[in-house]
Amino acid sequence: MGKTKTNHSNLQNAIIAFVAPLPSILFYLYFLTHYSEPDHSLSSLWSWCYHHPILLANVFFFFNINVLFWAIGHLQSSHWMIDPYWTVLPLLLGCYYATHPLATYNIWRSRAVILLTLMWSLRLSHNYFRRENWQWGAREDWRFTDMRQQYGKNWWWVSFFAIYFAQQVFLMGLSLPYYTIHAVETPLSMWDIAAIAVCLAGIVVAYYADTQLHEFSTKNAELKACGKPILPTLDDGLWKYSRHPNYFGEQLWWWGLGIFAWNLGQGWTFLGAFVNTLCLAYVTVLVEERMVKQPFRAEAYRQYQKTTSVWIPWFKSSSLEETKDKTN
Template sequence: MGNKNLRNATVALLTPLPSIFFYLTFLNRHSAATDDDSLSNLWSWCHHHPLLLANILFFLNVDLHFWLVGLLQSSHWMIDLYWIVIPILLLHYFATHPLAVFDKWRSRLVVSLTWAWSLRLSHCYFRREKWQWGAREDWRFTDMRRDYGQNWWWISFFAIYISQQVFLMAICMPLYAIHWNEKGLNIWDAVAASVCLAGLTIVYFADTQMHRFVSRNEKLKKEGKGRVAILEQGLWRYSRHPNYAGEQLWWCGIAIFGCNVEYDWWFVGPLANGVCLGIVTLLVEQRMLNKEFRAEAYRNYQKTTSVWLPWFKVHEQQKET
């Protein structure tokens, strides 16, 4: 287990280096050039096409490279880890590109918030995985691997990687817009930051409560005792998926930043994230209903508890009326 953990950690740290090295080389060549005419065709193209360059690097280094590594390891675990890192990489790419123009205070605020989001999600990921690298792939990918059988090797390229590029680029576009507009900081940035912080707070407590619940059930199982079927304490008393509600709130905050700098497509990110989380919600709930020991309890939970937005339980409302 120790050798596998070290190997996966090494793979995870090395795989993004081609894109990082290429971009740093571009920045170095650009800073050394006296004018645009002194740049080679390649570096000049990188200068004038920041979004296309970001998508090409994503395609080559994440879609293609990560996919090949996943095929060799028979596990597409790494995309889950890099879902945490890619928004950070894109954010700093947008902020450091030679064409970037922006208000430095808004940029610093968004950078700080995004790093807080990434660190929280990193902690949640490694805590859930018991501080191991690549211990398992997402259960949804495992289910698809079983369903698609021999065709999974090529379907996985589109189902996991291409789809995630479209999704991640869509939700991160406000980060691009923020660094392509010099509009000064205003009250809407405070609103956006407050929404982001509210989302981070909700998802942190929701994940922590779920982690304690899962850890307690694992302990009960080892002791040969009956497990608790459903978590109905804390935020989970008022929402079946408070973690998703918090995550959606976070991206809505990022979208408000984009709207404030007059990014016309600011709503696409929250919309895409909402659709994705909606699909995941259906998959998670079906999985819960397929577990015999908690199926009946979860059906009752569905009847009495809000899906995303925290709200009073149905029977509590009835008592009040």
């Protein structure tokens, strides 16, 4: 009975996830169809949609993500849906800017960026569903759960700003390079090659870091099921040189995307990547505070903090060798 209920919930959430973005998609396709009329006689609504691509994207996000996803989250008592959509919204925004009637761009730069974004999206989607045991909406982010307890009765309105409006600021800011890439038409340069290399490096680093973390978590789950002591800290692979290599890889991706826009004379779009870095710095603090609050790993993690770089992979601190010498 329990398994049947879980399968029903999984199917229901999958349907909701696929249907939820349709209002924006259908409206945009309707706009493109009407704009393609031979006389281009636009109504005031279509004229506004034509002349303000960034504002239109924000309107889509506000009503379709902020309002609709927020309402669905309260109906389900779980704000899970924003997590899997983090993996596809940048790809949707990139395609939106590429297909907007005002778009003008170098086709090879556009194709490279869209392909890279598809790779990034597949990597992040795979990691999300692998982590959630291939379930849709099995749980919401632990940070949202903590805030739900913190704000209590006020959570119904606080969640709109803390989860959804905040996501709009981050995602729309991070996605600004897509607009620049599809608004400036210049030949490819060596900076485009550098941007591609940085983006690829970010995707690869994040993939291997997430895979190593997943294998660590899976092994601990198996040890716990067998009644054996679990491993307190992941200290192998990329995690030997960085405490958060997955965050480092993610930042490489967004800063690499910013290089494309900087090369096109729009370096101000780095602001999105900068804000995201600040956000990840805050998340890093939350994650590490959570680690040291767990008795079984607190001591090991404090030692890990002393000897291992926070983000940028680097060699172990000499204090690790000093600790080993003392124990010997």
